[in-house]
């Protein structure tokens with residue numbers, strides 16, 4: 001039986017989830033604060049932690065750091081409202097498995113938990129590579145990758161991206177893929193490998209954020225039996241395993257300084273020495289790295305070695321954000337609908353016209369990963385043939401209220417009504433309390449602290465606004 005720890009300060013919600021997961025056959029522990037959680041994490045062998053991103057005494061980043069210190073193989077899933085998506089994405093960069101948006105849908109949660117548990121312990125993936133170029137129902141060229149397919153897109157940004165991929169792939173030069181989380185960097189790396197001369201040799205993807213500092217040398221270079229406590233057998237490292245092929249270093253900015261030194265040496269000398277061994281092993285690898293951090297800044301601040309940076313960045317590719325890919329957005333949406341239909345055995349036909357507008361208008365801060373998650377959830381909840389607005393998460397509408405106002409079309413004191421309608425009175429009720437507080441603060445700011453105007457912006461009456469100011473202890 002797998003052990004799950006829920007960390008959530010909303011007591012009734014926490015208990016509700018506890019009951020739900022216990023019914024699904026898990027052994028469930030719960031904590032209402034970070035402090036309580038640390039006691040449980042120290043005492044119990046926890047397979048998966050389901051945690052709110054924001055707790056009274058801590059936040060997602062601190063929680064993840066602690067968990068990874070106590071037990072690096074514990075999977076972490078974050079629960080988040082819109083205002084915390086940025087934090088959730090940061091925590092994912094540091095090794096959390098995924099995030100689920102509030103309000104939580106139980107089926108979606110269960111799917112994510114099962115996936116995380118099935119994935120536990122993997123810091124690298126060896127991919128089977130049978131590339132086929134095929135056509136999906138939208139006539140978009142796709143490349144097969146571990147049984148699923150990928151879309152290239154037809155927008156200018158997408159064309160430019162694949163031009164770069166095609167140019168650099170046949171060479172042996174190191175590529176640094178830079179881009180926000182969820183933009184498809186891993187897919188780009190794999191496409192380069194597949195189009196290279198090494199296509200029939202191993203492709204090994206290493207999540208640098210998930211490797212504990214102390215084990216990094218052994219993970220990369222291997223070890224011999226008995227070289228340290230726990231080294232009960234010889235182990236081949238990722239470099240040796242990838243020899244002849246490609247190694248993909250995801251989240252390369254997360255490597256500790258010591259490991260950066262060792263990595264640089266291995267890249268320069270093309271030899272590695274397993275921990276505890278006196279023999280060096282020749283390795284022939286092509287290296288592709290990815291980052292969603294500003295590595296140049298990290299270099300300036302002394303956190304990332306300049307020589308390694310240049311070694312990795314012989315050629316750089318910028319992964320475009322989803323909202324820069326124009327009409328490709330709808331192709332990606334159809335692709336994820338087909339994928340979710342298969343996964344969930346549904347038969348959703350597409351997006352309603354209204355949802356198409358929402359999708360084209362939305363910022364997609366979590367890029368392709370966010371779209372995949374939103375569509376999976378919508379496919380699960382949709383009872384009709386087409387996905388309607390009612391099954392989209394509230395954050396897709398909140399986003400337009402909260403995002404900076406930068407075009408002339410915005411009205412009503414800077415609040416952007418979604419798809420041409422004004423923010424409805426009921427809308428505020430959909431939000432979780434943390435988001436609601438944030439919305440109120442933003443509205444007040446936009447209204448220059450004029451309460452009547454702020455109430456108008458929020459679509460509530462002044463009395464309700466006063467009550468909420470009191471509720472959230474907002475002083476003006």
Ligand SMILES: Nc1ncnc2c1ncn2[C@@H]1O[C@H](COP(=O)(O)OP(=O)(O)OP(=O)(O)O)[C@@H](O)[C@H]1O
Pocket residue numbers: 092093149150151152179180181182183184185186187188250292319335368369372
């Ligand atoms: N071209 C594509 N077509 C269809 N799906 C894609 C494509 N590229 C990426 N995806 C999907 O989008 C999601 C995010 O992709 P991926 O993990 O490659 O992003 P990433 O930029 O590496 O993210 P992170 O920075 O968080 O590691 C995955 O579910 C992936 O399957």
